[in-house]
Amino acid sequence: MSSTPLTHTVLEPKVLYFGTPVSVISSLNPDGTTNIAPISSSWYLGRTVVLGIGTSGQTLPNLARERSCVINLPAAEHQPAVERLAPLTGRSPVPPGKREQYRYEPDKFTAAGLTCAPSDLVTPARVAEFPVHLEATVAAIHEPADDDFAIVEAHVVRVHVATDLVVPGTQYVDTDGWRPLMYVFRHYFELGSRRGRNFRADQ
Numbered sequence: 001m002s003s004t005p006l007t008h009t010v011l012e013p014k015v016l017y018f019g020t021p022v023s024v025i026s027s028l029n030p031d032g033t034t035n036i037a038p039i040s041s042s043w044y045l046g047r048t049v050v051l052g053i054g055t056s057g058q059t060l061p062n063l064a065r066e067r068s069c070v071i072n073l074p075a076a077e078h079q080p081a082v083e084r085l086a087p088l089t090g091r092s093p094v095p096p097g098k099r100e101q102y103r104y105e106p107d108k109f110t111a112a113g114l115t116c117a118p119s120d121l122v123t124p125a126r127v128a129e130f131p132v133h134l135e136a137t138v139a140a141i142h143e144p145a146d147d148d149f150a151i152v153e154a155h156v157v158r159v160h161v162a163t164d165l166v167v168p169g170t171q172y173v174d175t176d177g178w179r180p181l182m183y184v185f186r187h188y189f190e191l192g193s194r195r196g197r198n199f200r201a202d203q
C-alpha cells in the first residue's frame with residue numbers, strides 16, 4: 001500500500017473480524033469428556049490470554065465450572081478439521097438461536113478426525129494434531145452488557161510446541177515454520193512472507 005493518504009468510506013460491517021488466529025478451546029464436559037470449539041476472539045499479554053466466548057454454547061459453562069482449558073492453535077493446514085468442527089455444539093439441547101445452523105455432537109474429536117492427548121496440569125485434553133497447546137486456568141469471567149459473549153481471562157500455565165517448531169537448544173518458536181490459521185471476515189487465510197522485525201526482537 002502507498003504512503004499517500006487514502007480516501008475513506010463510513011461503513012457498517014456486520015462483523016469486525018479484521019484478522020486473528022483461530023484457536024480451538026478444550027473444556028471439560030460434566031461427564032468428564034473434552035469438548036472442543038473453534039474461536040477467533042483471543043489476544044495475549046504476557047501469560048494472560050483473553051477469550052471472547054459465546055453465552056449460548058457449551059464451552060462457557062464448562063469453563064465456569066472447571067476453571068481450566070487448553071487453547072490449541074491449529075496450523076493453516078488444519079483448516080478442514082476446524083471447518084468440520086464449525087457447525088457443531090457440545091450443548092444439548094441446541095439452544096433455539098443455534099438450531100438452524102448447528103447440531104449437537106458429544107464427540108467432536110471423532111467428528112473432526114482429531115485425537116485427544118492428555119494435558120499435564122489441567123483436566124481438558126489437548127488436540128494432538130495441532131502444533132501448539134496452551135494449558136490455562138480461568139482467572140475471571142466478565143459478562144458484558146449485551147449477553148451474547150463473555151470475556152474470559154485465562155492464565156497460561158504450560159506451553160507445548162511441536163518439537164520441529166522449536167529452534168533447537170533454545171526457548172524460541174521457529175517463526176519461519178509456524179503457519180497460524182488466520183480468520184478474516186469468516187474466511188480462512190495463512191500468513192504471507194516476513195515484512196520485517198520489531199526493534200525488540202532478539203532472535
Ligand SMILES: Cc1cc2nc3c(=O)[nH]c(=O)nc-3n(C[C@H](O)[C@H](O)[C@H](O)COP(=O)(O)O)c2cc1C
Pocket residue numbers: 022035036037038039040041042052053054055056057058059060082083085086087088089090091102183
Ligand atoms: C473460525 C471460527 C471462529 C469462531 N470464533 C468464535 C469466537 O471467537 N467466540 C465464540 O464464542 N464462538 C466462536 N465461533 C463459534 C463457535 O465455535 C460455535 O458457537 C460452537 O458451536 C461452540 O461450541 P460449543 O457450543 O460446544 O461451545 C467460531 C467458529 C469458527 C468456525
